[in-house]
Each structure stands twice: as structure tokens, then as C-alpha cells.
Amino acid sequence: MAHLFRDLSLGHSKRETTPPAPPLTAMPTTNEAAADLASPLGELASQLSLSELRLTAYEIFVAACRTSSGKPLTFIPNSDSPGHHHSPSSPGLQRSLTSTAASKVKKAFGLKSPSGSASKKSPGSGSGSGTGKPRRPLTVGELMRSQMGVSEAMDSRVRRALLRIAAAQVGRRIESVVVPLELLQQLKLSDFIDQQEYDAWQKRTLKVLEAGLLLHPRLPLDKSYSAAQRLRQVIQGALDRPIETGKNNESMQVLRSAVMALASRSDGSLHESCHWSDGFPLNLRLYEMLLEACFDANDETAIIEEVDELMEHIKKTWGILGMNQMFHNICFTWVLFHRFVATGQVEMDLLYMADSQLAEVAKDAKTTKDPEYSKILSSTLSSILGWAEKRLLAYHDTFDGGNIDTMQAIVSLGVAAAKILVEDISNEYRRRRKGEVDVARNRIDTYIRSSLRTAFAQLMEKADSSRRASKNQPNPLPVLAILAKDVGDLAINEKEVFSPILKQWHPFAAGVAVATLHACYGNELKQSISGIMELTPDAVLVLRAADKLEKDLVQIAVEDSVDSDDGGKAIIREMPPYEAEAAIANLVKGWIKTRLDRLKEWVDRNLQQEVWNPLGNQEGYAPSAVEVLRILDETLDAYFQLPILMHPALLPDLMVGLDRCLQYYITKAKSGCGSRNTFIPTLPALTRCTMGSKFQGFGKKKEKSPNSQKRNPQIATMNGDNALGISQLCVRINTLQRIWSELDVMEKRIITRLRNSESAHAEDFSNGLVKKFELSPAACVEGIQQLAEAVAYRIVFRDLSHVLWDGLYVGEPSSSRIDLFLQELERNLLIISDTLHERVRTRIITDIMKASFDGFLLVLLAGGPSRAFSRQDSQIIEDDFKSLKDLFWANGDGLPSELIDKFSTAVRGVLPLFRTDTESLIERFRRVTLETYGSSARSRLPLPPTSGRWNPTEPNTLLLPVETKEKKKEKDAALQRHACADGLELLQAGGFGFNIQNCVEPKQCCNQPDSWKITTNGLEFTW
DSSP states (O other): TTTTTTTTTOOOOOOOOOOOOEEEEEEGOOHHHTOOOTTOOOOOOOOOOOOHHHHHHHHHHHHHHTTTTOOOOOOOOOSTTTTTOTTTTGGGSSSOTTOOOOOHHHHHTOOOOOOGGGGGGTTOOOOSSSSSSSSOOOOOHHHHHHTTOOOHHHHHHHHHHHHHHHHTTTOOOGSSSSSSHHHHHOOOOGSSSHHHHHHHHHHHHHHIIIIIIIIOOOOOTTOOOOOOOHHHHHHHHHHHSSSOTTTOOHHHHHHHHHHHHHHHHOSSSSSOOOOOSOTTTHHHHHHHHHHTBBOHHHHHHHHTTTHHHHHHHGGGGHHHOOOOOHHHHHHHHHHHHHHHHHHTTTOOOHHHHHHHHHHHHHHHHHHHHOHHHHHHHHHHHHHHHHHHHHHTHHHHOOOOOOGGGHHHHHHHHHHHHIIIIIIIIIIHHHHHHGGOOOOOHHHHHHHHHHHHHHHHHHHHHHHHHHHHHHHSSSSOOHHHHHHHHHHHHHHHHIIIIHHHTTTTOOOTEEEEEHHHHHHHHHHHHHHHTOOOOOOOOHHHHHHHHHHHHHHHHHHHHHHHHTTTTTTHHHHHHHHOOOOHHHHHHHHHHHHHHHHHHHHHHHHHHHHHHOOOTSSSSSOOOHHHHHHHHHHHHHHHHHHSSSSSOOOOHHHHHHHHHHHHHHHHHHHHTEEEEEEEHSSSSOOOOOOOOOTTTTTTTTOOOGGSGGGGGOOOHHHTTTTHHHHHHHHHHHHHHHHHHHHHHHHHHHHHHHHHHHSTTTTGGGGGGGGGGGGGGGGHHHHHHHHHHHHHHHHHHIIIIIITTTHHHHTTTTGGGGGSSSSSHHHHHHHHHHHHHSOOOOOHHHHHHHHHHHHHHHHHHHHHHHOOOOOOOOOHHHHHHHHHHHHHHHHHHHTSSOHHHHHHHTTTTHHHHGGGGGGGGGHHHHHHHHHHHHHHHHGGGEEEEEEEOOOOOTTTOOOOOOHSSSSSSSGGGGHHHHHHHHHHHHHHHHHHTTTOOOOOEEEEEEETTTESSEEEEEETTTEEOOO
């Protein structure tokens, strides 16, 4: 094969129009983005620079690039080109390098060739450079020299040396030739410009031999191996003094002997080759230099159109470098990826190509068990994955809507690398069932959570900075309220921008994102809530913002998981409720309790100071009532001004509390004022006593009556001025009336406030109970009734007792009539009319009328021994009662006549008894007793005391009007008959328990005393 390198110099004569190649230092350099991207192919132990590695790779390329038939390495595009020399034995080399047809490589990666783009064709191809002369197309050798930045002079030297080597190595395969060694022996000082250039070249060649045979051998090298020691000595000596490369030179012979001994070491393969440059990582770095030549020298982000032909010849170096398709795939993947990073990540085609090439790598990884390949594969994929994850673990900082396509490609690349690393390299994964691990989903899950945590931390800093910037402004927002809004915006952006991309690998990308944000914000919120002890505007703003954020996040999670098997339950379980509403509710309840406690304290304090002065204001009610109503209204205003969304929900709690406070005020306002029963004396056992009887004390010394000890002390405090005491009671009544009337107004105002609340809904108005006071109105009605009766019965039974009990009908009824009582009563009525509110005036006067009627009956029926009536007195009594009714009728200006008639029924029923004779009364008494108690009358003796509800059908009421006045000889004969022995038995049989206590004068007709004092059921009859 003497012609092995014979025609390598074709196209490189002085007549060729190829532009000079750029210097080696002009090759593309990495930018800052790739500065920290260490090569996974391994670091060289030797001090070979990139330019030295590149020149070595070019030498290997030129040596290896020959056809199987040994034809020269040239491409002549067409038959009509000047100087065309067609070689029928190598038809594949006749394709034009300037063809505009799309590259097969690019087609394989789905890339389009830009039409007419000169920058993506080989440099210098096509027409002349402004000379007007057509430039012939480049050969592959010329293209490679230009792409790798090798000078024409250096290229010529290499080609001349290779021709000499070919002549000396006839019949040998290029894989069995140690190219640096042969070049070292063929090139002399005369081939270089000067000694310095030759020395540099020689040192570089020796370093290549050292790297390939000593530092990075394919087979492990024993340090005691003599050939290695000899080679190391020669190289060290050559660094100080260049060696003579003549064939007969001793140093050269030692060098050749050592090199060949080391290069010929075999691993048992039958394939003839010299292992001088196929050790890792030297061979990979050299191959990387060759693959870099596929990029356009004028546009470092573009792959040249002639990549198919160039790649075809680059692969011919596999025999020398110990490469195969698997190593090519991983190296080419790295070169594409590294070029994308190094050129500023602007050419997405490079990333797409790297991703597509990685699919081939994945196939290789599943079929090979080569430990060296696995090591390189793991290192390369780890480097790619590390770079991708550095961006994806904080993808919010790296990507936005403008470069989202880049993110998709990077995610695809990173996930593909991760899957190979985990599924094909990881022993742990192989020990587990593959169904248990979803690599892509796990990686995306990690990216989402990591990036959103980082983004959240940045939002925290931003929110805090915003708060500090606005602290001097009115009503600055709290940090967590600002943060909630920002997190909500982040979630929406995530859903719209990033989740559609990530959803290709994770079905619930948006759900994972919002769950992460939910947890991040929840941690901050939990710390904040733990420090909130009272309801403040800031606290409510934060909790409201948190509640809104949570609802928005949950909604996104639900929408994202709608097609999942569990309906999104797994994601929702990751989002335990903030319970912001519950926290707000608790704070509001605390706020309500504090307000109510203060209101109750205020009620206690102010009622102690309240004097119930009728001159306190024009309308005659207590100033404390005005204040308590004002506080209630202010409390409701403050409640509805709370920036919460649960006014309707918590309004019942507030209403119940205010209702109870108001009820408490009402109860305190009426306490100690007495009632109807406070002023009506407890009746003793019914008696009808003669003057001087031991029962005659009733009505005389009221302070000694059993009931006098039970009167409320507050009543006694008002005895000093009865008019003022009544006025104070009237003020209390006015106060309760005012409160009662204001409750309706307040309830209407609550409805208005509720309608204006942003959280109100139609159903909030369906249940009117939540807006009403329930206890207070009833307490007002009850209080007004109690106080009205207290006023009425106080006037009649206490304030006017001196004219009612001590004056009316004492002695002779005709000389102690009702006129004085009416005068005093009228004076009190005028005071009440001037003091009371008109809405309750009629009510109180009606109660006074009822009390007057009760007092009038009590005088008639239980007036004691100082009063005795004859049937002739009945007219006086009836006339006086008419005068009493007329006082309240007031010639039509007072109470309605039908109202007077209604409450005078009892008196009108009793008055006829006073004109009935004794015998009829006793007979009626006996009959009524039998009708009422029947045969059991005897067992009920003595009869129970009267209830005070006088009725002409009641036994006790019938007995009280019996005449007790001395009537000389006109005593009722019937009573005398009933008093005899037979009569006593008859009365006893009728239920009377008579007891003869004293005999005064015997009576002949019945052999009994003439004067009787008979007691029955506490009623004493004397005649």
C-alpha cells in the first residue's frame, strides 16, 4: 500500500484558492456559562494544551482518512470543474461539499438547513471571495484543516511526513502505525522555519507519546516495566536537549524500541493495532477535538452543511483511538451540549440535537456492560444533569415566558440523563422493581418543590422590603398580607407558564406546585398566628389574605387533579387547612368577649352612680341608658367594620352577648324597686273583730307587720321624699321604655349594616333571629310591668296608707269618706303624668287604678275592728267608689270607661254584699262552702285564709260583710237561732267549726249565754 498517503497533498498547491486557516488559538472558546462545566471525559495528566491536542487530533485524522481501496483523500465536486480528476474506485468521495441539500445528520435530528446561509457552509466554499473568480470546492482535508485551525505549512509537513511513512510501511494498516513516532522520525529541522519551531514541535510530539503510552495507557502499566522506564528517560532527556531523529541515532533507537514495546501490548485481541492513543481519557479528548470541527468556524453555534462527509471521515479514526459507536454517541452528545452552553444557550438546535443524541445513548446504555463506557457515561450524564438541575432546581430564576422553549428542552435533557443514570447505571434501581420508581416524575417533583421554595423565599424578602419601604406611609400592609398576594400571583404564573411544560413528565405538576406554596406560606402563617393574641386590623388582613390564598391554591390543585384516579385527594392531603377562618372566628369571638366584658363593667360602674333624676334630660330617662345604647351601637359599628368575611356567621354570637348585657342593665335598673307584692301586706287569718279585740291590730302599726321586714332596703331609701321616690321609679320606667323602643331601630340598623357587608348573602336574611334581641325586649316588658305595679301599689298601699288605712271608714263611715284619699291620689297622678313618657303613661295610671280598687276592697273586707258597716252604709260606699272611678275617667279625658269597668268588676261584685242581711249571708256562706268542699268540708277545717282576690262566690268574702255593729234589739234572730245548740250542730254539719269562747249573759230560750264570741276559721263573731 505504497500509495496510502500519496495524494493527501492534492488541492494544497500554490494554485489552490483555499483561504488560510485561522490560527489554532482562534477556535471557539467557552463563555462564563460553561466556565464551571468541567469536562466529564476526564482530565489529562500531561501538560498538553488545547492547541496541541487539536494538532494531534488533526494528525490522526489525516493519517486515518483514507478509503478502503487506499485512494487519496480528496473531494472533487463535478466533472466540469477545472482540473477534474475522477476516481471511479471511490464514488463516495465525488459528492460536492458545497451541496445545498439538507445534511443527513441534520435530518436525523429534525433540523432544517437554512437556505442560502453562507455562514452554515464550509468556510471558503462556493464562489470567489469578491474576486469574481469561481473558487473550487474544498476537499475534506482542506475543510478539516480550516475547521481545526491548522496552518497550511503545518498541514504540508504532516502530509509530506505521512507520504514518507506510507512508503516505509507498505502493507501495514494505519492502526498499526504509531503516528507520532513516525512523524518524529520523518520530520527534520529543515522542514521547519527555525530551530525554535522545530523544538516546540518535537516536545509536543514527545508529550503526546508520553500521554498515550505512559500517562493514559489502554492497559494498566506496571511501574517497573523496563520499556516504560526507558521511554520516560528519553522523554525527560529530550525536554532538556532535542534528540537526533536519524534512523541510526542511538537515542532514536531506544525511543522506538520503548514505544513499540509499549504500544504492542495486547489484551488478547486478534485485531492488529498499536495501542498508543486509545487509552482514556486521552482518546476521548482527541476525539472531542475532531467533533468540534463539525461546527462552523464563522458561526460557532451552527453545524456545517458538510457534516455528513466530515463525520464519515472522523469515524475513520476509531481504529486508532479505540472508539466505537457507543463512545461516539456519548462524546457527540457532550460536544453538542457543551457547545450549546459555551455559546450562550442561544441556539436551541444544539440542545435539541443533544437531546436526540441522548436517546441513542439510552439504547447503548441498556445493551453494554463495558465498565469503561459506564464510567464515562455516568460522568457525562452527571455533568449534563448537574448543569440542568442547577437551572431547574430554581427554574423561576432561570426561565420566564420568553425562554420557556429552552426550559422544555433542558427539562427533557435532564430527565433523559436522570433516567439513564437511575435505570441503567444505578444498582439500587436494578434491585427494585421498575414499577416502583418513576424517575421522570420524581425529578420533576423535586424541581417543582425546590424552585418554588426558592421563589417563595425571594418573595418573603421582597415582601419584607416592601413593608420597610412603606412603613412611613399610612396603613402599611403587613408582610404576610403582601406575601399572600405575591404567592397567589406566583401560583397563577406557575399554572399558566410552567405547569403545561412540566405536565409532560408529571401529571399533577400544578398540584405539586400549589401544595408546595401552601406548605411554605402555611409555615409562616402558623408562626404568625401563634403570636396573635387579639383581633387587630393587621391580624385580620393577614388571615383574610391567607384564607383567599388557600382557596385559590386548592382550586388550582383540584382543577389539575380532575382526571386523576383519586380525584386529587393525595395532593389535597398535602394541604392541611390553614383554618384561617377558624382563627379569625376565635379572634372575633375574643374581640366580642372583650367588648362585652367591658360593657358589663361599664353597666356596673355607671348604675352605681346613676341617681335616676327626672331632671337629667328633657325626655325623663337615665343618662346611663343613652350611654349603654350608644356603646351597643358603636360595638355593632366596630364589628361590621372588622375586615372579615364572616359577619353573618358570627353576628349571632355578638347579638346574644349584647342582648345579655342589655338584659343585665335592665335587670339592674329595676332591681331593688320592689313589685306589687312588696307593698300589699300579707293578710293575717281573716278576722272580724270588735273594738278592743286581740285581732284589732291590722292597719295600725304597719311597721310591725310580718311583711314589713321583707321590704327591699332600696324602698326605704326613698321614703324621705315620696314624690322624688315615685319620680325615680318613673325615670326607670322611661328608661326601659326608651331601650325597648330603640331595640327595633337598632335591629333595622343591623340589617342595613348586614346588607352593606361584602360577605352577606341572601340566605343570611332568611333567619331573622340572628338580627334580633330576644332577651332584652321581654326584660323591658317585664321590667316596665314590675315597675308600673310597684309605682301603683307603692302610692296606694304605702305613700297614701295614712289616708287609706288610717282614715277611710274608720269609726262612722259617713264621717271618714274617700275625699281625702282622692285628693292625695290626684296629686300623685299629676306627678306621674309630668314624669312618665306618654307611651307608658296610660299603663301606669291603669295600674294605679287597679291598686286603688284593690286598696278600696281591702279596706271594706279586711279593714280591721276599727271599721264596722251597717246595711245603711252601703250607699256611702257605693258613692265613694263612683267618685274613685270618676277620678280616673276625668270627664272623658282619662282612662276609657270600658277599661275602668273591666278592672272594677271585683268591687262591683262585692258591694251588694254590704246591703245583704246577715241571715242571707250566713246561709249563702253555708251553701257555698258545701258546694265548694262537699262532704270533705269538715276535713278542710279551718278554711284557708283568703287570697285577697275578693269574689262574692268565695266563702271568706261572704263572711266579711256580716254586720258587727251593735243594733240593740234588732239583732238578727236568724243568727241567734243558728247560735243555739241545734244551730251549732247544723253549722257544724255544714262545715263550720264553732268554738264557744265566752258567755256573757245567759239567754233563756236556749240556756246559753246572752252574749257570744264565736270563732270560726279565725273569724270572730260577737253579738
